[in-house]
Amino acid sequence: MVVAVNPAANQAQEFDWDAIARAFEQALGKDRVVRRREELLVYECDGLTSYRQRPNLAVLPRTTGEVSTAIKLCNQWNVPFVARGSGTGLSGGALPTENSVLIVTARMKQILDVDLDNHRVTVQPGVINSWVTQAVSGAGFYYSPDPSSQIICSVGGNVAENSGGVHCMKYGVTTNHVLGLKMVLPDGSIVDVGGSVQEMPGYDLTGIFVGSEGTLGIATEITLRILKSADTIRVLLADFETVEAAGAAVTGIVGAGVIPAAMEMMDNMSINAVEDVAKTDCYPRDAAAILLVELDGRESEVSVNCDRVAQICKEHGARNVTSASDPQERATLWKGRKAAFAAMGQLSPDYYVQDGVIPRTQLPWVLEEIANLGKQHGYYVANVFHAGDGNLHPLILYDNAVPGALEKVEALGGDILKLCVKAGGSISGEHGIGADKRCYMPQMFSEADLETMQQVRSAINPKGLANPTKIFPTPKTCGEAANAAKSLNIKPIDGVEQF
């Protein structure tokens, strides 16, 4: 097993937290520092509430300079630090480690620059994803990566997780939209990587920082690319008698040269859950699968592609194909999809969302295999997913009150990840590795692979102070059984749908 570079965290060190807190207060001002136990409680977990650890101290800087000061203090006292945006992450990325300072970007909420002519926006990391679009939508632009947590998650968190969304099939994920970053490195120094212009000479450090889950420093300014909004958006809904047919239709659509803005699939169990709970009356209960396809662009291309997609769905056995252009009608077709996770919550006392990726042509057999695995472990698994890019979100329904259920669900979740790897895919499409999946990294990567990635960490985070123990497996975290008494629930957030 590869051992994470983690000297700071591995040291059995005594910290004088009173003195440390005073030092932070002195350097940053009392209003920037949270040290009372009750107030620290809100920071003890992210969206994955199964892991909890209270930070010893939280700081809320407002500027790059203050972030740098905070990190320099961490170096002085040799304490690890963990960055936190909105805390909606689903892999325990922002989970405080033992004896750590949490650096929260919640007060770094300024949109620093909007340059419509050059299609660029520069923001502080605490800016909420959807604010970017709000800032430019009046002029007909939008920021494309749209995680379903977008009304609450921060751009800094998006950058750290390389977040995706429903519309990343056509337009790409966060990394394809970040042009440059101002970073405070783990030693407190400040660097500018990338910029307003892409492909500066030298290594693409922007590319390595995006998706590094806070292990290489803290982004304090982020320059994003914005896109022009499409003239026309149309949504098609098709229902199928077999999952194979729906899967073949997905392949057929892509094979015909159509790249939809989004392409989502739900299986029979999810359809019924939605109809039981949300009663949308949109999705036929006897369908094995439904497919939602959103096309966008100029009317001249959307209308042609819409006909093609409808035709292909029919050729692959779709019983009905409906389409909608009007925003209200489109919302109706999407409603069931958006209600899917909430519906599961009502169907079953608890549910667990997995995030894995497979090559999309492997969908039919993988879904069958997931159902088999569910049977073997004794759980129902519903499937709601981004079919266009093969990003699965299997939902395991269980009851946490049943002793031992959790461990079994975790084991099933793990088997599903192994299946994804076997199908040629990945253990995470958008939620990240964090604390949750680090022990599955060896499923996908050899020792040499992990060692090479660690070289990047050693280069930029040599003392291991930035978000230690995340991403990479360690004997301590993966050697023994997972700690007991966990609940795998995702914290519900008002007004936020889950995808």
Place this chain on the structure above:
Amino acid sequence: MTAIAPSLSKILPETALTPWDELSPDWQQRIAPAIAPGQTPQYLIQPETEEQLAQVIRQAHAGDRNVLICGNGSKLGWGDAAERIDWVISTARLNRLIENAAGDLTLTVEAGTTLEQIQTVLEPHNLFLALDPAYPKTATIGGIIATADAGSLRHRYGGVRDLLLGIQFVRADGEIAKAGGRVVKNVAGYDLMKLFTGGYGTLGLLTQVTLRTYPIPEAFRTVLLTGEKAALEKMSLAIAQSSLSPISQDWLSSELMQSTAQGDTTALALRFGNVEASVVEQSEEVRLLGQKLGLGLSVLVGKPEEGFWADVSDRLCQRTSPIDDSETVLCKFGVMPTASEATVQLIKELSSETKVRVNGGSGLGMLRGMAADWDGEAVGRLRSHCQSHKGFLTVLEAPAGLKQQLDVWGYSGNALPVMQRIKEQFDPKKTLNPGRFVVG
């Protein structure tokens, strides 16, 4: 001159190892600009398998041999000349197709596969690799990635970084490692693909790569707009504010236009690739917009359309003057997109004979000029213009004399120490392409 090193001959077939003296003049010429004047490497090594390559690198590592890495050597002139190269290693014979997952829109090939081979594999599936880099006939995909070399198609499909999904490589110590995967969406582990893209072979030798492929658009149409500078700039802004979706949107200098026989003034070239109806509709909208602004306009379809874009690329790649065979320079630069036209103008003022292409969406461009015009002072002036528009200028190809006078890379940021630390971790002995890149 050189007896074959027994250790190398043990791990390589005879055909994979060529002493410098026995190398064809053509290969010698390709390699020469990458090496400090007066020096010659011992061998050109062309392994046939990844394992052979790994063994060669292990030996290089153990014996402190410096290696120069290439594919077919089409761009060995790019970058600084290396010091003390012992072996030149080409990945050109690692050219197998691993998997064309057409339904998944991904392709996995060995790094020595040429772009041309790749397009030939993809075309029957109505797919293509959305890259139109320099030297498209000889360039291997490994070299294209290492130089992050994308052309006009970047406007719709992004740069090389946006297309690369997974890599396998031999590290400086000879270990084989990988990152990413074969799926279009994947956040597991660090994105080493980004470091290798544009890393000029200084972190490892790519052996296998997975790329995103795209369906070939059903129809193409190109609109060339010419006229008053102010009107053209207005046009460009209008396009940026519209929902028009060209796949390429380039400013082309008068000299470049002339060489393609499509005019003799600076043009804004818009290429549409879409369903037939949309291509027609969008070109029509551009025509109406252009008319309003009093711009000249010509529309290309079919073979001439395809030929035009091939010409643009060919002319930029022409290494010597077609008239008198004299030397040229090739530079890559970037500016804020709104400064694209002004940059074309400035280049014209500095040397009217220079061919320029700038992508209007990203502000990234290439210029090919006569070496006689582009001395240190001219390069310096253009570089400060680019930097004042938040960009950069890198001299890719130039006579050795000019390169020695200049910092060819022109990196002006504050992150050099971070880059050097990464290099230090990946290649502590500095045996891979030493001295060639920004990091030394």
